[in-house]
Amino acid sequence: MASAVAHEPHEHTHYTTTGLDNRKVAIWAFIGSECMLFASLISTYLIYKGKSIVGPFPHEAWTAPDGHVFKAILNIPVTSQSTFVLLMSSLVMVLALAAVENRGKPGYAGTLLGNSKLWLGATAALGATFLGYQAFEFTSFVHEGLTIHTNLFGSSFFTLTGFHGAHVTAGVLWLLTLLSIDIKRGLTPKDAILVDICALYWHFVDVVWIAIFTLVYLIK
Amino acid sequence: MATTAATPTFAPKEAASYGQTGIWSWITTVDHKRIGALYLYTALFFFMFGGLEAGVIRWQLAQPNQHIVSAEFYNQLFTMHGTTMIFLAVMPLSAAFFNFLIPLQIGARDVAFPRLNAFSYWIYVLGGIFMTLPIFFNSAPNGGWFGYAPLTTLPFSSGLNIDFWVMGLQILGISSLAAAFNFITTIINMRAPGMTLMRMPVFTWMSFVVQFLLILAFPVITIALVFLLFDRFFGTNFYEIAAGADPLLWQHLFWVFGHPEVYILILPAFGLVSEILPTFSRKPLFGYNVVIYSGIMIGFLGFGVWAHHMFAVGMGATADTIFALTTMLIGIPTGVKIFNWIATMWGGQIRFATPMKFAIGLISLFTIGGISGVMHSSPPADLQQTDTYFVVAHFHYVLFGGSIMGILGGIYFYFPKITGRYMSEKLGTWHFWSTFVAMNLTFFPMHLSGMLGMPRRIYTYDAGQGWDTFNMISSVGTLLLILSTLIFVINFLKSRKHGEVAPNDAWGAGTLEWSIPSPPPDYNFAEIPVVTSRYPLWDLKHPDRTAGIAHSAPDVMTITDAHAVPVHEETARKTAAELGIPMPFNTVKPAIAALAIVMMFGGLLFTHKGQFALAMTITIGSACLFVGTLYAWLTSPLE
Numbered sequence: 001m002a003s004a005v006a007h008e009p010h011e012h013t014h015y016t017t018t019g020l021d022n023r024k025v026a027i028w029a030f031i032g033s034e035c036m037l038f039a040s041l042i043s044t045y046l047i048y049k050g051k052s053i054v055g056p057f058p059h060e061a062w063t064a065p066d067g068h069v070f071k072a073i074l075n076i077p078v079t080s081q082s083t084f085v086l087l088m089s090s091l092v093m094v095l096a097l098a099a100v101e102n103r104g105k106p107g108y109a110g111t112l113l114g115n116s117k118l119w120l121g122a123t124a125a126l127g128a129t130f131l132g133y134q135a136f137e138f139t140s141f142v143h144e145g146l147t148i149h150t151n152l153f154g155s156s157f158f159t160l161t162g163f164h165g166a167h168v169t170a171g172v173l174w175l176l177t178l179l180s181i182d183i184k185r186g187l188t189p190k191d192a193i194l195v196d197i198c199a200l201y202w203h204f205v206d207v208v209w210i211a212i213f214t215l216v217y218l219i220k
Numbered sequence: 221m222a223t224t225a226a227t228p229t230f231a232p233k234e235a236a237s238y239g240q241t242g243i244w245s246w247i248t249t250v251d252h253k254r255i256g257a258l259y260l261y262t263a264l265f266f267f268m269f270g271g272l273e274a275g276v277i278r279w280q281l282a283q284p285n286q287h288i289v290s291a292e293f294y295n296q297l298f299t300m301h302g303t304t305m306i307f308l309a310v311m312p313l314s315a316a317f318f319n320f321l322i323p324l325q326i327g328a329r330d331v332a333f334p335r336l337n338a339f340s341y342w343i344y345v346l347g348g349i350f351m352t353l354p355i356f357f358n359s360a361p362n363g364g365w366f367g368y369a370p371l372t373t374l375p376f377s378s379g380l381n382i383d384f385w386v387m388g389l390q391i392l393g394i395s396s397l398a399a400a401f402n403f404i405t406t407i408i409n410m411r412a413p414g415m416t417l418m419r420m421p422v423f424t425w426m427s428f429v430v431q432f433l434l435i436l437a438f439p440v441i442t443i444a445l446v447f448l449l450f451d452r453f454f455g456t457n458f459y460e461i462a463a464g465a466d467p468l469l470w471q472h473l474f475w476v477f478g479h480p481e482v483y484i485l486i487l488p489a490f491g492l493v494s495e496i497l498p499t500f501s502r503k504p505l506f507g508y509n510v511v512i513y514s515g516i517m518i519g520f521l522g523f524g525v526w527a528h529h530m531f532a533v534g535m536g537a538t539a540d541t542i543f544a545l546t547t548m549l550i551g552i553p554t555g556v557k558i559f560n561w562i563a564t565m566w567g568g569q570i571r572f573a574t575p576m577k578f579a580i581g582l583i584s585l586f587t588i589g590g591i592s593g594v595m596h597s598s599p600p601a602d603l604q605q606t607d608t609y610f611v612v613a614h615f616h617y618v619l620f621g622g623s624i625m626g627i628l629g630g631i632y633f634y635f636p637k638i639t640g641r642y643m644s645e646k647l648g649t650w651h652f653w654s655t656f657v658a659m660n661l662t663f664f665p666m667h668l669s670g671m672l673g674m675p676r677r678i679y680t681y682d683a684g685q686g687w688d689t690f691n692m693i694s695s696v697g698t699l700l701l702i703l704s705t706l707i708f709v710i711n712f713l714k715s716r717k718h719g720e721v722a723p724n725d726a727w728g729a730g731t732l733e734w735s736i737p738s739p740p741p742d743y744n745f746a747e748i749p750v751v752t753s754r755y756p757l758w759d760l761k762h763p764d765r766t767a768g769i770a771h772s773a774p775d776v777m778t779i780t781d782a783h784a785v786p787v788h789e790e791t792a793r794k795t796a797a798e799l800g801i802p803m804p805f806n807t808v809k810p811a812i813a814a815l816a817i818v819m820m821f822g823g824l825l826f827t828h829k830g831q832f833a834l835a836m837t838i839t840i841g842s843a844c845l846f847v848g849t850l851y852a853w854l855t856s857p858l859e
Contacts, residue, residue: 015748016409022332026405029435033397037439040473044447044458053464148456152464155456159446177851 027197031204034167038208041163042215045156052151056144059220073146075137076217082133083213086168089126090206095119097199100182101192117182120195123202124175127168134165157216164212167205174198240806248806250334251742255341256320257638260631262345263312264712268705269352270304273297275702278662282695284683294679295362296381300355302365303385306485307392308348310619313627314488315344315396318403318427320638324733325421327412327751329744332405334804335853340399342814347391350818354384361385364677366478367448369459369470374452380825386449387821393438393445394817400434403427412732414751418512421731421754422505425512426491429519430484436523437480444473453827468533475526483522485619486586487515489626490557493579496633497561499729500576501568504755507560514553514560521550531599532606540599547597551590558587573727574648578629581656585621589614592667607677610670616663628655628708635712636726640738641719647711654704661697665690724789730755736790743801746794749787756787802859809853816846 016022055062056070063069096119099108108114138158141147148158178198181187187195240249249255277297280288289297319337323330331337354360362381363372372382407428411420420428447458448470457463459470498505505511527535527543535543561583570576592614596602605611628651635643669690674681681687725734735757736745753759758766796803823838 015413017411017415018409020409022405022409025409026332026401029401029404033401033435033439036436037443040440040443040476044443044469044473047466047469048464051464051466148450148454152457155450155458159450159456159458 021193023193023197024200027200031200034204034208038163038211041156041160042211045160045216048152048156052153054151056146056150056153058153058157058216070145073141073144074217075140078133079137079213079217082130082137083209085126085133086130086206086209089123089130090203092119092122092126093199093202096123097192097195100187100195101189103187103189116187116195117179120175120179120182124172124179127172127175127202131165131168131172134161134168160212160216164205164208167208171198171202171205174201245806247811248338248808250330250338250804250806250810252319252323252331252334252337253638253740253742253744255337256316256318258341259312259316259319259344260638262341262348263309263316266304266308266348266352267310267313268709270301270309271702271705273301273304273355275698277301278695278698280679281681281691283692284681284688286680289679291679292362293358295677296355296358296360298677299361299364299385300352303351303361303388305619306365306481307389308344308351310485310623310627311396312344312348314427314430314485314623315340315399317423317488317492317627317630317634318399318430320634321733322403322406322424322427323410324637324736324740324744325424325731326407326410326415327732327745327749328406328410329748329801330804331402332410333402335807335810335858336398336402338807339810339814340395340402342811343391343395343398343817346814346818347388347395350391350822351384351388354381359384361388366474367470368474369448369451370461370465370467372448373459380828382448383452383825383828386445386452387824390442390445390449391818391821393442396434397438400431400438404431404435407431412745412748412751415732418509419751419754421491422494422508422511422515423488423491426487426494426515429515430487433480433484433487433519433522437477437484440473441477444470444477447473449824453824468530471530471533472526475529476523478529479526480519480522482618483518485623486626487518489582489623489630490515492626492630492633493561493582495729495731496575496579496629497564498755499633499727500571500573500579501565502571502728503564503568504730504758505560506563506566507556508754511557511560514556517553518550521546521553525550528597528602531602544597544599548594551594551597554590558583558590573632574643574645574652575629575633575727577649577652578625578632581652582622582625582629585617585625585656585659589617589619589621593618605670607675608670609666609674609676612676613663613666613670616666620659620663625655631712633727635715635719636722637733637738637740639716639719640722641715641717642722642726643715643719644711647707647714651704651707651711654700654707658697658700658704662694662701663697665693665697669694724791725757725761728761730758732756732787735760735787737793741793741796742803743796743799746790746792746799746801747785747788749785751787757789760787760789804859805857807853807856809849809856813846813849813853816842816849820846 018025049058055064056073058074059072061069061071095113096116099114099116099119102108103114103116105114112118146154146157148154175198178187178195181191181194246254246258249258276289277294280286280294280297319331322328351361359380361367361384363377363385367382367385370376372385407420407424447456450456451458451460457465459465459467461467494505494511524546525543527539528547531540531543561579565580592610596605596611596614632643632648635641669687672686672690674685674687674691681691722738724737726738727734731754732749732751733740735749749756753766755766819842820839823835823842826832826835826838
């Protein structure tokens with residue numbers, strides 16, 4: 001038996017109990033942990049909803065003691081657009097993974113569907129677009145008089161959406177890294193796990209946004 | 221990343237890390253056993269340090285109206301005593317065992333992510349230094365280990381003290397989280413063939429539960445600390461009562477983390493005694509399944525009891541009732557374990573070796589702490605006891621009497637496996653009895669002074685309130701405790717070089733880690749064993765005695781794996797190169813990445829000195845260093 005081991009040290013298909021790649025198990029554990037991170041942020045936002053002493057407020061206009069009128073600050077139409085963009089990024093992420101997994105197979109080889117660089121790039125671009133929307137939203141809020149210091153709403157809103165934005169940023173960097181590997185040496189079906197774990201993370205960040213969009217923007 | 225490397229460049233020279241020496245080999249090591257040893261030494265150092273802090277506290281309190289230290293410094297002492305013991309001593313001592321034992325117990329060659337493992341350690345040690353150094357400059361954290369906001373916000377706690385605490389805990393949180401992802405993956409995915417979940421050693425099982433507690437509890441305190449950090453550094457309003465903030469927000473977030481943390485501290489010790497008791501009773505653990513289910517139940521319920529730390533804030537009858545009930549409920553699975561351990565010893569051939577003494581010590585002392593814990597679960601009783609020394613007595617019985625006794629027992633038990641030599645039984649006996657007596661001498665009188673109304677966290681007190689004698693006894697006990705720890709240190713250091721040489725199976729135990737040489741070679745198992753029962757080594761050595769005993773029926777070996785062989789004792793000491801086992805390369809990148817993270821947080825401190833530009837330079841520079849190191853790390857092959 002010892003000789004059997006000695007003869008194949010280069011066999012790099014590590015035995016795993018579940019048959020899953022270690023990185024896949026780890027990313028699921030990581031996502032579980034992230035759920036608690038965002039749960040804490042979202043709970044705090046909800047606990048502090050309506051508790052701010054001064055405006056601006058998310059859904060109602062507010063007249064300051066000096067007579068200045070602040071309008072309801074959340075811009076749902078614009079955020080709906082950015083939400084749509086982020087959801088579409090999940091779609092192209094799925095296509096990117098499929099392109100890498102099925103590299104060279106009929107229907108993928110040489111077709112648009114098999115163009116992993118395009119799909120990875122598109123995912124990153126849509127993520128970056130979402131971040132652009134967020135930058136626009138943050139700047140316009142500051143112009144309208146809401147900063148992280150203004151009130152409880154400002155503190156909890158900017159921290160919650162800012163944390164999400166930071167996660168999207170990390171995801172975009174991750175996608176760009178995969179894209180650069182793809183350009184440099186080409187991602188093969190063997191590398192699918194690399195795209196797979198990034199996709200899991202990306203979808204998770206999307207799902208969190210759906211929760212944030214619903215709880216923060218849509219429900220008054 | 222190794223699994224994707226097309227042609228692993230297997231260099232025997234670099235791979236033969238076994239027997240490596242020198243500081244550089246320790247800084248760059250990715251071997252789980254060496255990292256475990258690093259954890260052990262570092263955590264023991266912090267344990268001594270936290271003990272000395274307690275020593276000063278007890279010196280100050282030995283007599284009424286003393287002024288050994290100032291009130292302000294006393295605040296720093298009790299804050300750092302708690303913080304050090306919890307985050308820098310007990311958790312990392314458990315982590316030392318996670319590292320050393322989990323791969324050995326499940327029949328793996330290393331953890332799932334060896335470099336991430338090194339990263340966890342370096343974050344821990346650097347974060348520990350970051351938190352500990354300020355006490356020498358009279359600017360250590362001073363808000364209690366629970367750091368209640370708004371007390372810890374800028375208007376009430378200016379100065380760097382709390383900043384060190386906030387940053388330090390964030391840093392240590394990263395270490396715990398990274399380690400937890402690693403161990404979850406290791407336990408789920410790297411078990412030897414046949415090592416089903418219900419055949420895993422109980423220590424691995426309890427560790428498994430703890431890792432889930434870590435990944436679910438730590439994000440909550442991370443966010444609570446982020447709020448506090450933002451309040452202090454960027455002027456947000458999370459804990460600003462004047463802006464309408466809820467004064468209970470911190471308490472809720474903290475204890476949602478803080479109570480599972482209690483189980484994070486105790487479950488590894490429970491796991492260790494669950495290994496020790498069967499070995500020294502020569503009987504399988506009584507009710508293995510129930511012990512496992514109880515552990516899971518404790519972990520699960522642990523998330524539903526946090527507000528029993530907050531009965532005194534006036535949450536109302538409904539909340540008080542619910543949390544009282546869940547708290548009483550969690551006593552059940554804990555009690556079940558106690559009875560299982562007692563039943564394990566019942567009718568066994570008991571050998572009172574030092575590890576066994578500590579294990580029995582845990583059962584008796586933890587039970588006392590558990591009983592006073594159940595007393596606290598009743599809100600009317602708790603209202604009388606809250607913030608008194610009664611509570612201090614309670615949690616020292618569970619943490620010292622529980623966690624520390626279990627861990628000390630674990631050290632005596634696994635020392636032969638770690639070093640290849642036994643610790644001195646004579647000194648061990650002295651250590652046990654002096655610790656046992658001193659521990660009770662120190663902490664039992666606190667029940668009484670607490671019942672008489674002595675509040676926690678006061679730096680001195682007037683004579684004539686009936687507390688004088690009890691405080692003196694506690695302080696004498698602490699002195700004795702320090703002396704008994706000295707015996708341990710002498711034993712530890714002496715036995716490392718001169719202890720009696722231990723065979724593979726130092727104590728006649730039944731689990732996999734005892735089938736390999738002591739200390740284990742760097743690859744752990746020359747051949748990955750196929751596991752057929754819970755105590756495979758007992759089946760191997762005493763087939764006549766294990767036949768018919770309900771420790772899970774050994775099954776016929778059905779798994780066919782080219783790399784797996786039946787469980788056997790490994791005696792040949794070959795190098796990994798001779799066996800053709802690829803070993804991970806040593807690398808310094810995890811240590812650099814850890815240093816970058818600590819500097820990233822540390823840099824922020826300069827904003828409070830009015831040097832915003834400098835702060836941002838250090839923080840952003842370190843962040844870039846971290847990302848750069850991370851890329852270099854991920855693109856270099858593991859083995």
